[in-house]
Amino acid sequence: QVPLVESGGGLVQAGGSLRLSCAASGRTFSNYGMGWFRQAPGKEREFVADITWSSGGNTYYADSAKGRFTISRDNAKNTVYLQMNSLKPDDTAVYYCAARPFGTSYGRLSAYAYWGQGTQVTVSS
16 A cells, blocks of 8 residues: 655646645655646546656656646655646646556556545636
8 A cells, every 4th residue: 555645736826836745655655656647627537747666767747747847756755746837727627646556657547556635726817
């Protein structure tokens, strides 16, 4: 088990920034790839970003996130971050962090074994 708890969501104006955090418990955090997903009302959950095992590992982004969002992790703190800049109203959604075991591929929902409860991000125009 890798319990995950997100924080940092809130209400922000378009063009603003937020930093989401995801705290993981358990000794094996560094063995998991970590991803961020989001789900807007009436839409399917979609991939946002992913980072592989080691601190400073490879990162992957959805096209909608490239150039605006940055994913990072601090294995010493068992925490993964999503820095979101230049936010748009279309970014409004519940954001979830998720953990996928070593050897799995990023981006597919089914690859992620553990999920947080989500944090709401609302971007006003």
